[in-house]
Amino acid sequence: MxxxxxxxxxxxxxxxxxxxxxxxxxxxxxxxxxxxxxxxxxxxxxxxxxxxxxxxxxxxxxxxxxxxxxxxxxxxxxxxxxxxxxxxxxxxxxxxxxxxxxxxxxxxxxxxxxxxxxxxxxxxxxxxxxxxxxxxxxMYLIERFATAEVKQCFSHKLATNEWTACLCMTEPQAGSDVGAITTKAIPQDDGSYHIEGGKIFISAGMHELTDNIVYLLLARVEGARPGTTGLSCFVVPRYDLQHDGSLIDNHVRCVRLEDKMGIHGCATAQLSFGDNGPCKAFLLGDRENIGLRQLSSMMHMARISTGIYALGLAGRAYMSAAEYAENRVQGTSFKEAFNPRAKKVSIMAHIDVRRMLLEMKSKVEGCRALIHKLTFHQSWLTNLQALETLHPEKSEQYQALSKHHESLVHLLTPIVKAYTSDQAWRVAELAIQVYGGHGYIKDHPVEQIARDVKILSIWEGTSFIQSADLMKDKLAMGRNSKLLVVYQDQVKTSIARNRKAGVLLVETDALELSLAIFVKTHALMGTWVKEQKLELIFSISTRFLEMMAEVTLSWLLLDGAVIAVQKLKNLEDSQDEAFYTGKIASAQFYVNNILPGVKSKAEIIAKEDTSALDATGDMFLQRTDLYGKQYF
Missing domain, CATH: 1.10.540.10 (Acyl-CoA dehydrogenase/oxidase, N-terminal domain)
Structure with a gap:
């Protein structure tokens, strides 16, 4: 084949x-x-x-x-x-x-x-x-929390990819409800533990690419309290490393591979630990019952990686669709629709195809700018840590700068994860539409892209979990939020810079208005807290995250468009003309077609609709025929 x-x-x-x-x-x-x-x-x-x-x-x-x-x-x-x-x-x-x-x-x-x-x-x-x-x-998690002995065993192997690693959290009864984990850790006299239990949905959980696999695993030490506060994190090797450097079986077994919608090349494994012999594990650090807190920093990195995965596939879907549209000849120009001798044109000439391509282009470029706005600030954090070591006399100055960059990283992470993964799915769907019937068959790549990208709105915390994190931990449930002040200052600085440049002023006005609407809606959440309407907040939190994402992408796309306008004035390379013109078009399309959603979402939120809160389970499940017989 x-x-x-x-x-x-x-x-x-x-x-x-x-x-x-x-x-x-x-x-x-x-x-x-x-x-x-x-x-x-x-x-x-x-x-x-x-x-x-x-x-x-x-x-x-x-x-x-x-x-x-x-x-x-x-x-x-x-x-x-x-x-x-x-x-x-x-x-x-x-x-x-x-x-x-x-x-x-x-x-x-x-x-x-x-x-x-x-x-x-x-x-x-x-x-x-x-x-x-x-x-x-x-590797970074082990470096931050593990004992010197555990670091010596695992850090270098992971840093060089000589061994690989997996995160093991999910169990059949414990998905998003991490506190329901039942995998057991039994303390041993030598300070190690034995793990007994099973995990599901372990991405790349079993393979022979490397000599060993390192599992970061959440389990409950015997006698630990229930819920999330009784969980500890363990380092569990597939093969136990002996003093002479040899590896012996550590009784980790793959008992099933999931038959998935997409990412078929990734072995998504169900694993058992210790069912046919002792499975040795090392506590991460020297304290039990803080596993979830330890994993939070790594989950932060994993959520950024999920956004990058989504962006890579969305970019591929867009570029595949654009190339196909350029080469696929079908129909005539709309202006010559009644001319029987009209020359056939590529579907790129059809207005609705260009509309779809422009939506894909603006979302891909906007999400890329969003992600690398975050990675820019994360890079600064690394720089500042190094500079503080080199110049300890400036420690206070560097720590203040670090706090600023860290604030923006934390604020943007749930938006990167949730919005990029959601929009990547929509970009893939539009790519199939551009291909038409050919997009639905396996000869072309976009049907696979759609299958591969869908998992990303579920991986590493669903889109709702990201929106709840944004509302609760980042934006103070609508009350005074220092992170929101930092965010507003960033957007307002950009707006002022655009006005000074004197270009794209209509679009800049739209951004300023949408920012104000977003901030007002955030304040409404604070009112709901005072009125004890917390459930209502979480019923609209995904919509609120989308509002913030749309403001953010508009801000960053306009930043790029203003640069493009200035570059076009003094263009040296004619090949860049289409690129810079395209940057302006992406910003204008997104601001004019997507950003108005901020206002409409704000209006919906302000209605305080309780339909989802009032709905009962039986209205979704119960069915009766004309004679009163029930079907379930």
Missing amino acids: DFNNSYRVDLREMNFLLWEQFDIEKNLLDPTVNAEYNKDFIQQLLFHARDFAYNELGPNYQRADREGCKLLDDGTVQLPSKYQGIWQKYTDAQWGRLSSPQHYDGLSSPYIVAQMIYEVFQGADPSFMVYSGFCAPA
Whole structure:
């Protein structure tokens, strides 16, 4: 069977964010922190990443989907046939070391650069990227909390991708309700623990790509209190490392692989721990019952990674649809609809196709700007930590700056995760529509993209969980929120800069009005708290998160468009004319067609509709026929 390599990526758009909109050469790159990462080196990294994606990952995307993963009789998992070879090339090229620190043989790249490269790879073959995706977060979690002995065993192996890692939280009875976890940890005389229980939905949970897999696992120590406060985090190796360096079976078994809608190349495993022998585990740190608190920092990174995964696939869907529209000849121009001799045109000439492509383009570019606004601030946090070590006399100054950047990272994370994953699904659906009937068949890539992208609004906390986190932990349930003040200042600074430039003033007015509506709606939530209408807040929290996302994307798209207007005035390279014109069109389309949703959502929220609160379960389930017989 032939497999298509339809992968495409627009490095010009990425370079615009790096060197024009966020201007990291001026605002971020610091030779005293990491001199190697200058503009030329970063651009070369992006080119090499594109080539790896085109030549290695892209050609395998459809093949891996068709071959899938198989659980063999001996308990091993068979991955798609090309993955072992690609893994070897991936690790030889040191791509998995981008985010790792230098003292563990990592490349210690700026966070924004590493995540931009991972976007390229995620768009090319997301199933493959899951196998390495948890290595850096697990390593940093171990570095932050684990004992010296545990660090010595696991950190270097994870930093170099010599071993991989997985997060094990979900159980059949405990999905979003983490407090219902029943997996048991039994203390041993030597300070270790034995794990007994099972976990489901473990992404990349069993494979033979590496000699070992490290599981970060939530369990309840015998006798610990119920609920989330009785959970501890453990480091559980698939194979236990002996003093002589050898590995022995640690009694972790794969008992099932999930048959999923998408990401078929990723082995989503059900695992049992200790059912046929003792499964040794190490407590993360020296305290029990703080596992969920420890994992919160890693979940933060995982949610950003989910947004990047969604962005990679959304970008691929958009570019595939645009290329197809350019080449697919169908019908005549609307202006010559009644001319029997009219020349046939590509569907790119049809107005509704251009409308769909522009919606996809604006959402992809807006979400990319949103994500790299966050990664820009996360990169600054890393810089400031290094600078504080180099210049301890400036510690107070650096800590104040860190607090500012950390505030924006925390505020934007739930929006990145929820909005990008939701919109990636809608972009994929629009891509299928552009292809028409051809988009629904497997010869073309967009049906697979849609299947692969849907999981992302569920992974690492559903979109509702992100909206609840935004309302409760970031925006103070509508009351005075320091993070909201920081956010408003950022948007208002951008609005003032646009007015000073004197361009796109109508769109800037729309942004200013929408920001005011958003802030007013936030205050309404505070009123509901006083009136003890907390349930009402959570009934509309997903809609409220969308409002904030739409304001944010409009702000960032307009920032890019103002730069584009200025660049067009002194254009040196005519090839950039279409690019900059496209940046302006993306901003105008989003502001004129998507941003008005802020006002309409605010009006809906203000109605205080209680339909969902008043609904009862039987109205959804009960059915009767004409004779009164009930069907369930």
